[in-house]
Amino acid sequence: MKKLAFSAALVALLIPGIASAAPYGMAGCGLGSLVFGDDAGMIQLLAGTTNGSFGSQTFGITSGTSNCVEASGSASIDQKAFIKVNYANLVRDAAEGQGEYLSAFATLLGCHATVHADFFSLTQTQHEAIFTPELAPTETLTKIKGIMAKDQLLASQCKRI
Amino acid sequence: MLPTLLLISLGIAASDVSRPETPPESATSAEVFQSEEIEALMEAASKAELWNAPMWHRLVRYRESIFGSYESEADGAGFFVAPNGKTEPKAELLADLRAMLTDLHTDNPTEHPQCRFPARFRWLGEQLGLVSRGVPPVYCPELVKYLHTMRPSKVVLVMASAYLNAPPSMYGHTFLRFDHADHPDALMLSNIINYAANPTTHNPILYSVMGMFGGFEGRFSGMPYYVKIREYSDGEARDLWEYELTLSADQVDWILRYSWELDQTHFDYFFFTENCSYHVLDLFDPILPDLPKDEHLWWVTIPIETIRALEDTPGVDLKSTFRPSHVRKMAHRRNRLNSEELDIATHIAQGERDTDFELLAELEPERRALVLEAAYDYFKYETGFSDKAPKKVQQREMSILRERGRLGIKSEPLDIAAPENPETGHGSARMGLVAGMRNDGRVFQELWLRRSYHDLLDRPAGFIPNSQLEMLALKLRVQPHLFTDETHPQDAILLERFDLMRVASFLPMQPWVGNLSWRALLRYGRVEDLGCQTWSCTAATLEGGPGIAFETRLFHRELYYSLLETHLSAGPAFPDNGRISFSGSAGLILDLGNSLRVHGEVAGHYDVAGAVDNQPTRLRVELGANLVLSQNIAVRLLATHHRDTQEAFAGLMLYD
Numbered sequence: 001m002k003k004l005a006f007s008a009a010l011v012a013l014l015i016p017g018i019a020s021a022a023p024y025g026m027a028g029c030g031l032g033s034l035v036f037g038d039d040a041g042m043i044q045l046l047a048g049t050t051n052g053s054f055g056s057q058t059f060g061i062t063s064g065t066s067n068c069v070e071a072s073g074s075a076s077i078d079q080k081a082f083i084k085v086n087y088a089n090l091v092r093d094a095a096e097g098q099g100e101y102l103s104a105f106a107t108l109l110g111c112h113a114t115v116h117a118d119f120f121s122l123t124q125t126q127h128e129a130i131f132t133p134e135l136a137p138t139e140t141l142t143k144i145k146g147i148m149a150k151d152q153l154l155a156s157q158c159k160r161i
Numbered sequence: 162m163l164p165t166l167l168l169i170s171l172g173i174a175a176s177d178v179s180r181p182e183t184p185p186e187s188a189t190s191a192e193v194f195q196s197e198e199i200e201a202l203m204e205a206a207s208k209a210e211l212w213n214a215p216m217w218h219r220l221v222r223y224r225e226s227i228f229g230s231y232e233s234e235a236d237g238a239g240f241f242v243a244p245n246g247k248t249e250p251k252a253e254l255l256a257d258l259r260a261m262l263t264d265l266h267t268d269n270p271t272e273h274p275q276c277r278f279p280a281r282f283r284w285l286g287e288q289l290g291l292v293s294r295g296v297p298p299v300y301c302p303e304l305v306k307y308l309h310t311m312r313p314s315k316v317v318l319v320m321a322s323a324y325l326n327a328p329p330s331m332y333g334h335t336f337l338r339f340d341h342a343d344h345p346d347a348l349m350l351s352n353i354i355n356y357a358a359n360p361t362t363h364n365p366i367l368y369s370v371m372g373m374f375g376g377f378e379g380r381f382s383g384m385p386y387y388v389k390i391r392e393y394s395d396g397e398a399r400d401l402w403e404y405e406l407t408l409s410a411d412q413v414d415w416i417l418r419y420s421w422e423l424d425q426t427h428f429d430y431f432f433f434t435e436n437c438s439y440h441v442l443d444l445f446d447p448i449l450p451d452l453p454k455d456e457h458l459w460w461v462t463i464p465i466e467t468i469r470a471l472e473d474t475p476g477v478d479l480k481s482t483f484r485p486s487h488v489r490k491m492a493h494r495r496n497r498l499n500s501e502e503l504d505i506a507t508h509i510a511q512g513e514r515d516t517d518f519e520l521l522a523e524l525e526p527e528r529r530a531l532v533l534e535a536a537y538d539y540f541k542y543e544t545g546f547s548d549k550a551p552k553k554v555q556q557r558e559m560s561i562l563r564e565r566g567r568l569g570i571k572s573e574p575l576d577i578a579a580p581e582n583p584e585t586g587h588g589s590a591r592m593g594l595v596a597g598m599r600n601d602g603r604v605f606q607e608l609w610l611r612r613s614y615h616d617l618l619d620r621p622a623g624f625i626p627n628s629q630l631e632m633l634a635l636k637l638r639v640q641p642h643l644f645t646d647e648t649h650p651q652d653a654i655l656l657e658r659f660d661l662m663r664v665a666s667f668l669p670m671q672p673w674v675g676n677l678s679w680r681a682l683l684r685y686g687r688v689e690d691l692g693c694q695t696w697s698c699t700a701a702t703l704e705g706g707p708g709i710a711f712e713t714r715l716f717h718r719e720l721y722y723s724l725l726e727t728h729l730s731a732g733p734a735f736p737d738n739g740r741i742s743f744s745g746s747a748g749l750i751l752d753l754g755n756s757l758r759v760h761g762e763v764a765g766h767y768d769v770a771g772a773v774d775n776q777p778t779r780l781r782v783e784l785g786a787n788l789v790l791s792q793n794i795a796v797r798l799l800a801t802h803h804r805d806t807q808e809a810f811a812g813l814m815l816y817d
Binding site for chain 1: 548555
């Protein structure tokens with residue numbers, strides 16, 4: 001994430017006031033297709049995050065709402081979107097045995113708060129087995145749910161696996 | 162409480178709708194509603210002149226011109242029912258009301274005005290007693306789903322801190338977060354509403370011009386909070402400040418309904434005025450009529466001023482939480498390591514072989530965990546947060562995390578001290594009343610006026626450390642001895658300088674975070690080193706360049722920097738009408754306690770073209786001090802030497 005700030009300075013010199021790059025904000029989907037929570041929806045996913053003053057994601061995302069998907073009422077889409085966007089942070093939290101991403105993920109899996117600690121233990125002790133570079137994040141999601149289904153406590157206390 | 166409120170106000174709870182003379186047949190309430198009743202309601206609205214109500218103007222975003230005409234800020238046709246709705250509040254109100262009362266058993270409720278404009282419908286309903294008059298509601302499935310899904314227990318205004326390396330982000334950004342009643346602690350999963358421009362070009366010049374002057378459409382959009390965390394906290398190393406507002410369920414209902422209406426339209430995006438932070442405040446218009454926009458958002462909308470406007474609104478309480486950026490977390494984890502451990506972490510983050518992990522063997526397991534956590538942060542800092550990293554990078558990432566996972570040690574949540582809250586910083590605008598003296602003994606006064614934002618001597622709390630961002634900064638010099646002068650009285654009041662923009666970012670070199678520093682300026686003003694004090698002694702200057710900086714804490718805090726800059730000037734001041742020079746400078750910013758900051762800089766200039774008096778080299782020395790008296794008052798002292806001229810200043814700085 002090293003910024004070559006001078007390139008920004010160069011453009012700033014050329015254009016008084018404003019130069020380009022890095023987002024005003026993401027061109028997201030309208031509020032009708034944002035339906036998260038019990039009713040799930042898919043959002044326009046990030047193509048990638050900023051990696052330099054000029055490598056902004058604004059340029060990586062199509063403007064407008066063409067990629068937005070209507071809510072479909074499926075909880076699994078919620079989970080898929082989350083693991084896709086936050087995969088690395090999730091793997092990191094699992095390695096450390098706790099974290100905000102892991103906790104949110106447990107919530108998305110419908111796990112009761114009392115078994116969050118057990119979920120954290122499971123993902124840490126089976127870290128190597130669960131998170132392999134060959135699998136795409138959504139495939140890892142399926143794998144995790146499969147492992148949870150076999151665990152009696154988690155299977156009973158997590159409603160959305 | 163909230164769902165019931167929504168259901169009642171949507172009139173879905175049929176038992177709450179009391180209708181006089183319900184016919185005994187199985188006719189639906191929609192068919193029973195007669196056209197006479199519609200006319201009666203239209204007449205009631207006309208009699209009350211509802212189109213003049215302040216709330217109506219707020220909802221449809223009308224602004225009154227000095228001629229008494231109206232124009233709505235909204236630029237999309239979808240925001241209006243009447244064809245001339247954008248400029249005619251009365252026509253719009255009557256058209257809305259009529260349309261809301263007709264076609265009540267439509268097959269397409271999504272398009273029905275009751276469903277498109279739920280805030281207007283709620284307001285009209287309250288003004289005219291629509292429920293008690295038996296007006297049947299249209300069931301709006303998407304709206305109900307939206308309200309049900311948002312179901313917030315908390316509303317939080319989030320500000321991403323300023324980011325100097327990307328000009329559109331230099332002042333920060335704000336958006337609104339809704340923490341869900343079902344899982345109020347899983348903040349990641351909160352939904353946010355954001356306002357942003359939809360750029361249609363990648364060309365830097367077009368992007369800048371169109372972004373400043375309304376060339377792009379701005380729209381509201383929604384997404385989960387974790388998307389923004391990834392964008393700002395990870396991708397851009399920006400801290401997030403989360404301001405919780407205490408709002409009633411009724412107020413939240415208004416915000417949600419109004420957000421649905423605003424989603425119908427777009428607004429032309431103006432970077433300085435109608436920007437992200439400006440339109441986020443739209444959502445509060447139905448419930449906070451006393452929000453002091455005029456006091457805080459004059460001429461321009463600066464994100465921190467929107468926070469101050471909310472703070473100053475009667476009845477509003479803000480409770481802030483700090484969410485550190487990835488870089489801040491990385492620095493925290495790095496600082497926990499001793500120098501040996503730091504070496505191992507660096508090796509692991511930069512290496513590619515599994516044998517690198519053998520270096521951990523000599524450490525205790527708890528220390529190994531800390532080293533791996535820091536190494537991972539540094540690895541991500543270097544390789545970025547893109548989804549499309551090369552295979553080798555992905556595999557290395559997994560290797561580091563796998564090693565950490567194997568340890569089986571649970572980490573502690575990080576406890577990172579928050580910097581001072583941004584809203585405790587000095588005001589965004591500054592006025593200076595300054596007295597000065599030159600080396601020839603002449604005294605003068607100066608008036609300094611700066612619309613925004615912060616310089617290297619201003620009290621630093623609440624701002625990006627070691628940063629300077631000034632836009633529209635004017636210095637006028639008054640030379641009283643010239644008022645009675647016959648030869649050039651016009652120079653009695655002189656444009657000393659007008660800075661369109663002046664930016665500096667000094668990032669001290671530290672392990673793992675080795676950024677370039679830089680400075681840039683666009684100015685029209687008097688050329689100091691020429692020693693003349695007239696309007697013809699002025700020129701336009703574009704200058705800037707890169708540098709490096711270091712920080713120590715010998716006394717309180719010291720920052721050392723060095724810059725190499727290029728200067729391009731053009732104007733009547735020069736015999737050759739212009740000058741090009743290079744300079745190398747070294748400076749020191751010294752904090753002596755919390756109230757006194759001293760800044761000194763020495764620069765050597767070499768004029769490669771347009772040198773004056775055949776003297777291509779010149780020396781500039783500046784020494785300044787700022788003594789803080791309060792949040793918005795300071796005393797500034799300055800002494801300058803440039804070629805043969807010396808000047809000294811003392812002034813009072815007042816911020817707003």
